[in-house]
Amino acid sequence: MIVSASNVQEAIQRAKDLGASKVLLQLPDGLKPRAFGIFSELSKHFSVVISSQSFYGGACDVGGSMDTYSRVDCIVQLGHTEIPNLRYPKPIIFIEHLYERDARIEASAFQILRSRGGYSTVGLAFSVQYRQVAEGVREALEALGLRVLVGGVDGRMKYPGQVLGCNFSAIHSVQAMVDSIVVVSTGTFHALGAQLSTEKEVFIYDVSEGSLRSMREEADRFLRQRFAAISRAAGARKVCIVIDTKIGQYRPSLAAVVERQARESGKEVVTLATDEANPPRDYENLMCDAVVFTGCPRVPIDDGGKFSMPVLTPQEFQMALGGIKKGRYVLDEIVAVDTQ
Ligand code: SF4
Numbered sequence: 001m002i003v004s005a006s007n008v009q010e011a012i013q014r015a016k017d018l019g020a021s022k023v024l025l026q027l028p029d030g031l032k033p034r035a036f037g038i039f040s041e042l043s044k045h046f047s048v049v050i051s052s053q054s055f056y057g058g059a060c061d062v063g064g065s066m067d068t069y070s071r072v073d074c075i076v077q078l079g080h081t082e083i084p085n086l087r088y089p090k091p092i093i094f095i096e097h098l099y100e101r102d103a104r105i106e107a108s109a110f111q112i113l114r115s116r117g118g119y120s121t122v123g124l125a126f127s128v129q130y131r132q133v134a135e136g137v138r139e140a141l142e143a144l145g146l147r148v149l150v151g152g153v154d155g156r157m158k159y160p161g162q163v164l165g166c167n168f169s170a171i172h173s174v175q176a177m178v179d180s181i182v183v184v185s186t187g188t189f190h191a192l193g194a195q196l197s198t199e200k201e202v203f204i205y206d207v208s209e210g211s212l213r214s215m216r217e218e219a220d221r222f223l224r225q226r227f228a229a230i231s232r233a234a235g236a237r238k239v240c241i242v243i244d245t246k247i248g249q250y251r252p253s254l255a256a257v258v259e260r261q262a263r264e265s266g267k268e269v270v271t272l273a274t275d276e277a278n279p280p281r282d283y284e285n286l287m288c289d290a291v292v293f294t295g296c297p298r299v300p301i302d303d304g305g306k307f308s309m310p311v312l313t314p315q316e317f318q319m320a321l322g323g324i325k326k327g328r329y330v331l332d333e334i335v336a337v338d339t340q
Helices: 005-017 029-043 066-070 107-116 128-143 189-197 216-234 252-264 280-285 298-306 314-320
Strands: 022-026 047-050 074-078 092-095 121-126 147-150 180-185 201-206 211-214 238-244 268-274 290-293
Touching (some): 005 029, 005 074, 005 092, 022 029, 107 128, 121 128, 128 180, 180 189, 189 201, 189 216, 189 298, 201 216, 216 298, 290 298
Parallel strands (some): 022 047, 022 074, 074 092, 121 147, 121 180, 238 268, 238 290
């Protein structure tokens, strides 16, 4: 991840515009090696402290405690994009990081869509740092004669076409009008979620490889693992329901619904609050048979292998209880959270 000197200057100017004198600086791990330089620049203008509290994911987690917030005038978070419908505890200056548009995007990389046939209209989505690259992908698709639609989003997202690992509204809004979806990203985090969120075939344009591939097989493999975990959870006697207190993952009302459903199904239940994504030791100490995690939906999905017991999303647990039709997988997505 690269944050330029002009990004840091922008943060300084915006903090000055707010009249700030004390700043809490939050850096994702990828930027920690630059911490000394960034700290030194900001310190020329403000009293600065860097948050060393765990800082998970994106703008859904502004780290820090209320005590820390009360001691600063604003927070500078580098490398992330705001979640518009969150009520942050302090003014937060988000300095986005955008990858430069890659001039090497070749229309031939998308030929598979043409050769498959039947894919004349394509939905285009992206993880936010590839917003500019997605423009190049759109041109390449149109050069092949394909029609491209970029989906509108809900209040959790900032840009049309943007996806988060917990929100695929950009895909839901166009899926009825397209034949397939192209997600511009790297790795499989966003594209796998996208494939799980729709029945249309999803392709990832992997920016680091400059290539296009279907997510169908990977999603099928993944679903077999999830349905195995759901089956194990169906027989659970003791269930731990977890509320994550991070500002953008806070869903106690959903936890309360799940708690009631679990009790009505004859389960013994405890509800746990944490700001740690993965407190597996606690799960072990509680000697529970299954965990329902109402924080980031990607924790159960991506970190399932870390736990000795099944850790499910609320929807997966409802499948285990028989409340959702068997065989149909429903991805947990966050549209809005509760207010703290
Ligand atoms: S809840 Fe999870 S997927 Fe959603 S923004 Fe936060 S870390 Fe990303």
